[in-house]
Amino acid sequence: MRRDEGALHSAPLPPGWDEANRLDDDPATVPDPATVEVPPALRAEIEGHMAKYPERHSATLPALGAAQRLHGWCSPEAILQVATVMQVTPAYLSAVATFYDMLRTQPTGSRYVYVCTSVACHLKDAKSVYDAIAAEALEQGLEGVEVREFECLGACEMAPMASVDGRYVGPIATSEAAEFVTAVREGRDPFPGRGLGDDK
Amino acid sequence: MTETRVLLENIDEPGLNTIEVYERFGGYGAMRKALLEMTPEDVLHELEESGLRGRGGAGFSMGKKASFIPKGSLDKYLCCNADESEPGTFKDRLLMQKNPHLLVEGCVIGSIAAGANRGFIFIRGEYELQADILDAAVREAYEKGFLGQRILGSEHSFELVVHRGQGAYICGEETGLLDALEGKRGNPRLKPPFPANQGLYQGPTLINNVETLCNTPGIVDRGAEWFKSMGEGNSTGTKIVSLSGNVQRPGNYEIELGIPAREIVYGLAGGPPEGRTVKCWFPGGSSAPVLKEEHLDLPYTFEAMAQAGSMLGSGAIIVVDDAQPLVPLALRLAGFYRHESCGKCVPCREGTSWTVKTLERVDNGEATPMDLEIMGQVQQNIIGNCLCVLGDSMAMPIGSMLNLFRDEFEEHIERARRQRDLEDMGVVSQAGAA
Numbered sequence: 001m002r003r004d005e006g007a008l009h010s011a012p013l014p015p016g017w018d019e020a021n022r023l024d025d026d027p028a029t030v031p032d033p034a035t036v037e038v039p040p041a042l043r044a045e046i047e048g049h050m051a052k053y054p055e056r057h058s059a060t061l062p063a064l065g066a067a068q069r070l071h072g073w074c075s076p077e078a079i080l081q082v083a084t085v086m087q088v089t090p091a092y093l094s095a096v097a098t099f100y101d102m103l104r105t106q107p108t109g110s111r112y113v114y115v116c117t118s119v120a121c122h123l124k125d126a127k128s129v130y131d132a133i134a135a136e137a138l139e140q141g142l143e144g145v146e147v148r149e150f151e152c153l154g155a156c157e158m159a160p161m162a163s164v165d166g167r168y169v170g171p172i173a174t175s176e177a178a179e180f181v182t183a184v185r186e187g188r189d190p191f192p193g194r195g196l197g198d199d200k
Numbered sequence: 201m202t203e204t205r206v207l208l209e210n211i212d213e214p215g216l217n218t219i220e221v222y223e224r225f226g227g228y229g230a231m232r233k234a235l236l237e238m239t240p241e242d243v244l245h246e247l248e249e250s251g252l253r254g255r256g257g258a259g260f261s262m263g264k265k266a267s268f269i270p271k272g273s274l275d276k277y278l279c280c281n282a283d284e285s286e287p288g289t290f291k292d293r294l295l296m297q298k299n300p301h302l303l304v305e306g307c308v309i310g311s312i313a314a315g316a317n318r319g320f321i322f323i324r325g326e327y328e329l330q331a332d333i334l335d336a337a338v339r340e341a342y343e344k345g346f347l348g349q350r351i352l353g354s355e356h357s358f359e360l361v362v363h364r365g366q367g368a369y370i371c372g373e374e375t376g377l378l379d380a381l382e383g384k385r386g387n388p389r390l391k392p393p394f395p396a397n398q399g400l401y402q403g404p405t406l407i408n409n410v411e412t413l414c415n416t417p418g419i420v421d422r423g424a425e426w427f428k429s430m431g432e433g434n435s436t437g438t439k440i441v442s443l444s445g446n447v448q449r450p451g452n453y454e455i456e457l458g459i460p461a462r463e464i465v466y467g468l469a470g471g472p473p474e475g476r477t478v479k480c481w482f483p484g485g486s487s488a489p490v491l492k493e494e495h496l497d498l499p500y501t502f503e504a505m506a507q508a509g510s511m512l513g514s515g516a517i518i519v520v521d522d523a524q525p526l527v528p529l530a531l532r533l534a535g536f537y538r539h540e541s542c543g544k545c546v547p548c549r550e551g552t553s554w555t556v557k558t559l560e561r562v563d564n565g566e567a568t569p570m571d572l573e574i575m576g577q578v579q580q581n582i583i584g585n586c587l588c589v590l591g592d593s594m595a596m597p598i599g600s601m602l603n604l605f606r607d608e609f610e611e612h613i614e615r616a617r618r619q620r621d622l623e624d625m626g627v628v629s630q631a632g633a634a
Binding site for chain 2: 052053054055057058059060061062064065095096099100101102103114117118119120122123124150151152153154155156157159163165166167168196197
């Protein structure tokens, strides 16, 4: 970063930070189950989660996770459906969703590639691996996949590594970025044999 | 070979994650013993006697923590902290992936000691593979009657649920974990009341790390004396250390507490790459203050690390070799804590943010030595002033780097400033550094 840009905005601003709130609208209340249609499979899954806990609110994270799997992200529609089944306000759910890194509150893609750039991976030059993957994703027009830097994923012996929809893979060399992105784009597991649990 | 394998004894056995193979190696024997031959008081006594200390970071006596849980017929809970997010730590991942039944058995034993009837394993959302494996293990244990109502015909009932997080470091903090489990943002709570008195759903709650709970079957089975025979002083038993960073053989190694750190870093992990030396090392995850090369001769115990001004923490050793510039490392570290700060307490929220901004100035040569002074003070003002230790977790390692490697920070500023001047004069181009 050049100094002229000012050091105040060193953190990337969260998407949507400059969108105005609609202050004239009344706050959304707990949705009426009669008026909101919820896919039966999603309803069953959320109700199953709610039954596991003494308090139904505990199902919030698994329920949002389930809705995200269906909708690709925690869209207003997804949130409304979860709110209907759980009988909570949509605001409660979006407050929770914005806290957690794995819940997407913007339509950034329904699959993910998390490239770890935390301390242990940093020592193995993970930042350039991430930069190469990000550049390659742009180059190849990778769509529907959220590619982002991520905090320590707990696989430092594989550094530098990434998680592709939950499959840990590493080490990844900067020169392998193209091969990696191609595999992700085609829906294949990148680098078979180098994934965690591949030996089973 | 200086490994002492207890938890990792059969870890490479194919199919250990299934209940058949686990039972073939004597699995669930300790649970049987605890339920049928011992009273809950005996189990608690054995755990206290063993001196087992928490393996998640704080190193508090597990038995003592369990003894704080009030007696009587309340709704009590057991939470297993499997939100392993401390940079450099990956021991729990290995245990859950390869030996999930050990954890399930440990949870049952922990629940007997605490008198809890409901338990939750809070696993970080990124561990999708491990959560699936745990789910399958819990299902198998239910089918065998090792979980549920009146286990093995005893008086003890215990329900266990695997709960997946959605990615937040702060949920590894015990009260943040409780809030996340209750379906809220994972903000830490004010303590006291401590979770032992008022935790999950306001009920008494015992919270323990995966590795801690995995140690309990062994203690019940072979006795506290056996456990105490390993280790040194108040650091009893074995510890799984996760080696990462600039070492030749990164990975998990189980050692007896008290062996010299050098033996771990050089003997087991092969030391830094050929021709490199150790510049500094984190003895217990990225939250631990860094130590220098000479500290490698200390015994790896909770006490020795604390005396050296650091901590054993989660047992994750990150080695930094002499080719690594410290400023980008410090910046990366501080950036992590800034991102993960939940924002509830001002010293942490603002302190992590300003530390990052100051380090960016150091990195691009805009800082003056006075900024280093101020940054040191910022660290001091974070420590001890927040509800949880997330801010401290940045302040301690950054503070230690500033103390131990002050010269390097000053040289970095000077070099970056000269580089910038040359760029401004057009002597070198911005992209191609001379």
